[in-house]
Amino acid sequence: MFKQEKSIEMVSVTNLSKSFKLRTPQKGLANKFFRYFKPQYRELKAVNNISFSLKKGEIVGFIGPNGAGKSTTLKILSGILFPDGGKVTVCGLDSQKNRKELAYRIGTIFGQKPQLWFHLPAIDTFNLFSRIYELDQKEYKKRRDYLVKRFEIEDIITQPVRKLSLGQRMRCEFVLALLHKPEVLFLDEPTIGMDVVIKKTIRELIKQINKEERVTVILTSHDMGDVEDICERVIVINHGEIIYDDSLKKIKEKYVTKKIVRLQTNKPLVFTKREGIKVIKKTEFELEAEIDTTKVSFNKLAAGFFDKNDIEDVTIEEPPIEDIIEKIYKEKPKNSHK
Amino acid sequence: MAAKNTITHKLISNIKVFWAYLIINLKTILEYKTSSIIQFIAMFFNDIVWISFWWIFFAKFPLINDWTYHDLLILWSIGAMGYGLSGVFLGNRHLIGDIIVQGKLDYYLALPKNVLFHSLITRMPASPFGDLVFGIILAILTLQTTQLPLFLLLAIMATLILSSFGVIIGSLSFFFQNSEKMNTTLWNMAVGLTLYPTNVYEGLAKIVLFVIIPVGFVAGVPTEIIRSPSIEGIATMAFVTLVIGLIAIILFYTGLKRYESGNLLYVNS
Amino acid sequence: MSISKYYFITKTNFKNSFAYFYDSLFSAIFIALIVFVFANIWTVVFRANPTGVINGFTLQSMVWYLVVTEAILTSQGRIIIQIGNEMITGEIANYLNKPYNYLFYKYFSTIGSSITTFLITILVGGLTAFIFVGPVQINPIILPLIAISCLLGITLHFTLMSVLGIFALWIEDAHSLAWLYQKVVLVIGGTLAPLDIFPAWLSAICLVLPFSFITYYPAKLFVLFNLNEFIQVTIIQIAWIVGAIIFAQILFKVISKRVSINGG
Numbered sequence: 001m002f003k004q005e006k007s008i009e010m011v012s013v014t015n016l017s018k019s020f021k022l023r024t025p026q027k028g029l030a031n032k033f034f035r036y037f038k039p040q041y042r043e044l045k046a047v048n049n050i051s052f053s054l055k056k057g058e059i060v061g062f063i064g065p066n067g068a069g070k071s072t073t074l075k076i077l078s079g080i081l082f083p084d085g086g087k088v089t090v091c092g093l094d095s096q097k098n099r100k101e102l103a104y105r106i107g108t109i110f111g112q113k114p115q116l117w118f119h120l121p122a123i124d125t126f127n128l129f130s131r132i133y134e135l136d137q138k139e140y141k142k143r144r145d146y147l148v149k150r151f152e153i154e155d156i157i158t159q160p161v162r163k164l165s166l167g168q169r170m171r172c173e174f175v176l177a178l179l180h181k182p183e184v185l186f187l188d189e190p191t192i193g194m195d196v197v198i199k200k201t202i203r204e205l206i207k208q209i210n211k212e213e214r215v216t217v218i219l220t221s222h223d224m225g226d227v228e229d230i231c232e233r234v235i236v237i238n239h240g241e242i243i244y245d246d247s248l249k250k251i252k253e254k255y256v257t258k259k260i261v262r263l264q265t266n267k268p269l270v271f272t273k274r275e276g277i278k279v280i281k282k283t284e285f286e287l288e289a290e291i292d293t294t295k296v297s298f299n300k301l302a303a304g305f306f307d308k309n310d311i312e313d314v315t316i317e318e319p320p321i322e323d324i325i326e327k328i329y330k331e332k333p334k335n336s337h338k
Numbered sequence: 339m340a341a342k343n344t345i346t347h348k349l350i351s352n353i354k355v356f357w358a359y360l361i362i363n364l365k366t367i368l369e370y371k372t373s374s375i376i377q378f379i380a381m382f383f384n385d386i387v388w389i390s391f392w393w394i395f396f397a398k399f400p401l402i403n404d405w406t407y408h409d410l411l412i413l414w415s416i417g418a419m420g421y422g423l424s425g426v427f428l429g430n431r432h433l434i435g436d437i438i439v440q441g442k443l444d445y446y447l448a449l450p451k452n453v454l455f456h457s458l459i460t461r462m463p464a465s466p467f468g469d470l471v472f473g474i475i476l477a478i479l480t481l482q483t484t485q486l487p488l489f490l491l492l493a494i495m496a497t498l499i500l501s502s503f504g505v506i507i508g509s510l511s512f513f514f515q516n517s518e519k520m521n522t523t524l525w526n527m528a529v530g531l532t533l534y535p536t537n538v539y540e541g542l543a544k545i546v547l548f549v550i551i552p553v554g555f556v557a558g559v560p561t562e563i564i565r566s567p568s569i570e571g572i573a574t575m576a577f578v579t580l581v582i583g584l585i586a587i588i589l590f591y592t593g594l595k596r597y598e599s600g601n602l603l604y605v606n607s
Numbered sequence: 608m609s610i611s612k613y614y615f616i617t618k619t620n621f622k623n624s625f626a627y628f629y630d631s632l633f634s635a636i637f638i639a640l641i642v643f644v645f646a647n648i649w650t651v652v653f654r655a656n657p658t659g660v661i662n663g664f665t666l667q668s669m670v671w672y673l674v675v676t677e678a679i680l681t682s683q684g685r686i687i688i689q690i691g692n693e694m695i696t697g698e699i700a701n702y703l704n705k706p707y708n709y710l711f712y713k714y715f716s717t718i719g720s721s722i723t724t725f726l727i728t729i730l731v732g733g734l735t736a737f738i739f740v741g742p743v744q745i746n747p748i749i750l751p752l753i754a755i756s757c758l759l760g761i762t763l764h765f766t767l768m769s770v771l772g773i774f775a776l777w778i779e780d781a782h783s784l785a786w787l788y789q790k791v792v793l794v795i796g797g798t799l800a801p802l803d804i805f806p807a808w809l810s811a812i813c814l815v816l817p818f819s820f821i822t823y824y825p826a827k828l829f830v831l832f833n834l835n836e837f838i839q840v841t842i843i844q845i846a847w848i849v850g851a852i853i854f855a856q857i858l859f860k861v862i863s864k865r866v867s868i869n870g871g
Contacts, residue, residue, distance in 0.1 A: 019600070020600045021600070080598065081600055103450035113445070117366065119366055120362065120365055120366060120369060125362070127362075128359065128362050131354045131355045134354075134450075
């Protein structure tokens, strides 16, 4: 029974395509006048035949540069836009034909477009949404009180939202999004504008909620820290196509080819030069080198170092994930699925 | 799941949502008491200025065709009620165009309610209360008690016609590139005619104002019906209310389909 | 404070005002609608009057009168709200340091678009009047003089609005103040109907208030010109403008002291 539940498909996208008709801007007054009533269009292919599927409880990072087709895909998933071609199923429902039914089962948080009414206490918006989602009031109150406690906002839900800090506001937004027990949660830039401490708190909450309630989470963020911390799987979109769809771990394995190592020894260094090791700095007790992991096994190398030397201190650095992602963005699409 | 789709269930849940918005909107108004009171007074004052003008006018010219100052007051009580009721309960009726242009439709599309209904009831500014209270007071002072039920019925129909106009004008933004300024002007134009005596038009003008853009039905026709009540008059009003309402709904949802199919007039990433 | 500086500002504003063309066009179309309505109303009123003249006005003069008053009134757009908001947001502080007088700057930077709006409204409104009641009987010689009256009316309108804009700082609501003012000028200023048809006691009051010098007098001179009256009106218009400017300057000095005390 458990195993079956684990493999429920929550989101299924097959051969999705979407183009937009953009009005071509006109020059000249006469043209402008006539084209107002009979516009000329050019086609912009925003999403080009993409396919992927998400299982229940997965946390997926959806990343890509601006204009990559990310938001178009997400809008189609949430029923806001219709696909031109292909099929999209979310929570077992056709996202185009069953918009309203689907809306009961999904939740959204837009970092830049809050849903809480700004001038009133958060609890007023909670109550409003309980009506929008047609929740049974007894159940709703239980759920609300549980989430309020869980997100530690008991003291602030009676204050006007405009008086809350960013972190407090976001916790209230999370409670709002989860009130109706959505099966899929769309998070768009949830940590935007936050300091490191709050970001960490929010990320923890996302992970916990995902575990406890088995909500499928789709996250878009330009903050790679979010993606690294929260997502097991990453889908990279660019030019309307999926460039990469796999776990973050595999991304690193595939794209991280260099590590920078700094060693400090108590006794003079014992070190033999080898292919794949580029020395940056070397003194009697110090070594800084760049290791090419495609040419040399890092583990073997490290074992060798530790064997032959009395190590005082060691640091290992990888290039930041942003650099890796940038590299991927620049790659040509390969039309690859998992 | 099946039970959720019965018509009565849908109706009840929509009434609950309507009520919930009423409460949250009223709370917002009360949150800014001073500003709300000023807006209320400003609108009330505006209405008083207008009936003062007409008092001056009718003092000099006691009859416009067969209308007296009393008839004008009837016109204004219906009109003010129409503006007031629609402004209070369907506060976004003149802002549908703005909602489309600013990409706010996505918010409503992600929620499980009828998009048009939902977007109309989300807002409740304080100023229409000025019209509402003015209309009620004026009606009580102008009409006899026996006329009040008819007045109320006609005021509700006026509200619906006025709101439908707003939706029709706003829905044009789905099809044409409208600026927000153009939206406001179209609204002001379409309804600006409603509060003047309607018995002064002939020929082509009459056809335009009563058939093509039937602004005359908001307050003008109800005034005539109150002057000389008839079943035919009421039935005509009901018919026009229904037709304009249907046009508004059909136009909006046709445009919405276009929007969802990605006819990108308004690029909103 | 040099004249050429102000001329340059005006010229720039004229060029920019073409961007406001559509805005002006839309408000002009709205005015045309009002002209249309009153053309119909006045037609009915005059039909009931055997002489065809009411207080010296013919049907045509009555409707063309409205064209002129509305053109003057709507030419100013959003001055109260602009100034009011600049007061409230403290943006005004920026202007206090500039080497030109704030109000003069505001005037010369908006007069271009005001005149444009005025002319467009005359055109569109006049066309509507022409279609529904025909042309108005006037001697074209007076047109330059009427232009002066209208310009003075617009200027007085601006000056009064500036005073109100400054007041907006105290009540912190520029919109409502602008709204109320517009309504008052609509009736008391004789915009919708000339003061001549008002009951005697009321018109006596309105005639001495500054509002009638914004719309009533210029429009009346247009349809019922009288040289003596023109000279008198012009003098009084200038007097009101000067008086309002002095009052505005005093208010302004008070404000800037207050702003700098509050830490600018």
